Amino acid sequence: MADFGPKWKVLRSVLMVFFNFGLALVFVEAERGLKLREEVTGFSGTEDSAASYLLKAVNFFWKSDRTGYQHVWPEMRFDWQIVVGTIVGFCGAAFGSVGGVGGGGIFVPMLSLIIGFDPKSATAISKCMIMGAAASTVYYNLKLRHPTLDMPIIDYDLALLIQPMLMLGISIGVIFNVIFPDWMVTVLLIILFIGTSTRAFFKGVETWKKETIMKKEAARHLEANNGGGQEVEYKPLPGGPQKDTIEPEVSIIRNVYWKELGLLVFVWLAFLALQIAKSYTSTCSTAYWILNLLQIPISVGVSTYEAVSLYRGQKVVASTGDQGRDWKVHQLVTYCAFGVLAGIVGGLLGLGGGFIMGPMFLELGVPPQVSSATATFAMTFSSSMSVVEYYLLKRFPVPYALYFVAVATFAALVGQHIVRRMIIMLGRASLIIFILAFTIFVSAISLGGVGISNMIWKIERQEYMGFENLCKYDA
Numbered sequence: 001m002a003d004f005g006p007k008w009k010v011l012r013s014v015l016m017v018f019f020n021f022g023l024a025l026v027f028v029e030a031e032r033g034l035k036l037r038e039e040v041t042g043f044s045g046t047e048d049s050a051a052s053y054l055l056k057a058v059n060f061f062w063k064s065d066r067t068g069y070q071h072v073w074p075e076m077r078f079d080w081q082i083v084v085g086t087i088v089g090f091c092g093a094a095f096g097s098v099g100g101v102g103g104g105g106i107f108v109p110m111l112s113l114i115i116g117f118d119p120k121s122a123t124a125i126s127k128c129m130i131m132g133a134a135a136s137t138v139y140y141n142l143k144l145r146h147p148t149l150d151m152p153i154i155d156y157d158l159a160l161l162i163q164p165m166l167m168l169g170i171s172i173g174v175i176f177n178v179i180f181p182d183w184m185v186t187v188l189l190i191i192l193f194i195g196t197s198t199r200a201f202f203k204g205v206e207t208w209k210k211e212t213i214m215k216k217e218a219a220r221h222l223e224a225n226n227g228g229g230q231e232v233e234y235k236p237l238p239g240g241p242q243k244d245t246i247e248p249e250v251s252i253i254r255n256v257y258w259k260e261l262g263l264l265v266f267v268w269l270a271f272l273a274l275q276i277a278k279s280y281t282s283t284c285s286t287a288y289w290i291l292n293l294l295q296i297p298i299s300v301g302v303s304t305y306e307a308v309s310l311y312r313g314q315k316v317v318a319s320t321g322d323q324g325r326d327w328k329v330h331q332l333v334t335y336c337a338f339g340v341l342a343g344i345v346g347g348l349l350g351l352g353g354g355f356i357m358g359p360m361f362l363e364l365g366v367p368p369q370v371s372s373a374t375a376t377f378a379m380t381f382s383s384s385m386s387v388v389e390y391y392l393l394k395r396f397p398v399p400y401a402l403y404f405v406a407v408a409t410f411a412a413l414v415g416q417h418i419v420r421r422m423i424i425m426l427g428r429a430s431l432i433i434f435i436l437a438f439t440i441f442v443s444a445i446s447l448g449g450v451g452i453s454n455m456i457w458k459i460e461r462q463e464y465m466g467f468e469n470l471c472k473y474d475a
Contacts, residue, residue, distance in 0.1 A: 072118040073397045085114045086407055093133040093408035094415030095439050097376065098432060103408070104130050104349065105193070105443015109450050115400075119182055119454060123349060124387075124395035125404060131383040132405035133412035134376050140416045141373045142252045146319060147429070153373045155319040155366065156260035160306045161332070162339040162357060163378040164267045164299035169343020170382045171271070171295055174389045176348045179468050182458075186451025189349055192356075193444030197437050200359045204433035207368065211428055263302055268381045270298045272388060279392045284471035303339070307332040319370045335360065346379075347386050349447070358436050368432035369423075 074081075088110040096103020104126045111122035144153040274291050281287040309315040310327045317327075342356035357378065361371035390396060423429055 071121050071395070072116065073121060073400075074116040076397070076399050076403075081114055081116065085110050085404075088114065089129065089404055089407050090411040092439075093129065093411035094418075095435055096130075097133045097137040097412035098372065098415045098419045098435050103133060103439065104346075105355070105439065105447055107404075107408075108349070109446040111404075112450055119450070120177060121396055123177060124390035124393075125401050127346075127383055127386045127390060128396065128401040129404045129408040130379065131387050132409040134380040134383055136409040136412045137373075137376045137416055138380050140413060141376070143250060143255055144373070145250060145255070147367055147369050149318060151318050152255045152257070153370055154377045155317060155370055155374045156257040156264075157306065157310070157315050158317045158319065158361070158364075158366070159374050159378045160260045160263055161303060161310065161317075161335065162342075163264055163381055164302040165336045165339030166343040166346075166357075166378055166382045167267060167271055167385055168295055168299040169340040169345075170347040170386045171292065171343075171389065172340075173344040173347020173349075174386055174393075175470060176344065178393070179470050180348065181466055181468075182451060183455045185348060186448060186455060188345075189451065190444055190448040192345065193440050193447070196355060196359050197440035197444060200362065200433060200437035200440060203359070203362050204430050204437055207430040207433055208428065211430055215427060263305075264381060267298060267302050268385060271295060271385050275385070275388050275392060303336050307336065317364070317366075319366050319374070335364075343382060346382060347389075355440055355443070362433065368429045368436075372432050372436070 076082075089107060092103035092106030092110065096106065107126035107129050108119070108122045111117045111125055112119055115122075117125065138154075141153055145151070146153050274294055278288060278291045281291065306315070307327075310317065311329065311332060338356060338360050342360075345356060357375040358371055361375060362368065366374070419431065419435070423431060
């Protein structure tokens with residue numbers, strides 16, 4: 001396993017994000033305390049300037065009787081907006097499915113700027129599109145084998161470690177999507193995406209250099225044996241013990257790890273049952289919070305089972321080769337925490353958790369093809385669950401969602417087929433990493449630009465830009 005020391009800066013950034021979330025909740029509680037003090041004691045801000053400034057700041061962030069959200073759902077009709085939106089959505093789904101990131105960073109700006117949805121409704125429809133693209137990509141990958149090892153291209157043990165925590169994060173992220181102001185989402189998005197896209201780009205350059213060395217060595221070996229004149233056959237980068245023959249496709253029955261898949265389906269069904277039950281309760285009621293909290297033992301229990309098995313050596317993350325056989329406690333905890341963070345980002349911004357999982361899997365030493373396939377596999381469960389949650393919140397119009405799901409599903413199949421052929425033809429699996437980095441960077445620019453534009457517009461109109469009241473949210 002790679003040295004954990006260099007990853008401390010990344011972990012520190014994650015902890016800072018969670019600290020900011022906690023600080024936001026402190027502001028909310030502080031407002032209630034200050035308001036109570038003013039009502040009981042007749043306190044006025046002029047009596048204490050410091051407290052007055054604090055009260056003004058808190059009132060900017062939180063006013064329980066005000067909201068800055070109103071959904072905008074344009075009428076569905078065939079016009080230039082639908083045509084352009086379809087083209088952009090097709091390209092986003094094709095690139096996103098190949099990189100294993102879903103494409104939400106392209107879907108959300110397209111739905112907001114071109115189609116005309118409000119940002120939060122665009123987030124919900126984006127999740128629907130990610131679900132369609134992920135489902136079709138998983139269907140495409142179910143028959144494929146690992147490029148160098150005798151195992152499926154989807155690493156089910158790695159998915160079982162991350163996916164339950166990912167779904168827990170999704171539930172938290174959907175709540176944050178209702179509560180958080182758009183400007184805070186924009187700031188978090190720009191910081192996170194620029195960092196992950198830069199890291200992914202450098203990882204792609206590193207992989208490209210390794211592939212170049214291997215191609216040169218293979219060319220010299222071929223020239224020494226045959227006198228040259230033949231094209232060098234593509235061989236994937238080694239990731240562990242090699243199998244004698246590459247078996248690109250087998251039957252789905254033989255290629256699926258059914259025990260791990262069964263546990264993943266159990267987590268999904270348990271979360272689905274809790275979400276359906278929650279829809280019959282009042283928001284912020286005791287039953288509402290109990291059902292929310294029940295998600296924690298389910299997700300933590302399954303991930304802990306997998307983590308303990310990996311720690312004891314009963315299971316291995318085989319796709320990383322020998323690196324996946326020696327796990328430390330702090331590493332397992334860190335990767336589970338990244339799973340939660342990926343889910344929060346996905347639920348909050350309407351993106352696939354692959355924006356974090358993809359770079360994280362590459363850091364583990366997972367080959368690009370396996371990283372993309374495994375991240376997409378985990379996103380299928382998490383995105384479908386967030387679609388259920390958004391549907392129960394009535395956050396998107398169904399006809400629009402069905403249309404764009406169909407577009408994303410078809411585009412993902414086309415993208416997977418074309419890029420797979422390009423990898424075989426060019427001998428460069430690093431193409432997947434560059435597509436990943438490019439998609440994340442474009443998402444940072446597009447989503448960041450939309451967010452800044454909306455923020456300026458609200459400032460000019462002096463609209464409320466604080467936190468929303470979840471308990472008074474009218475679905």
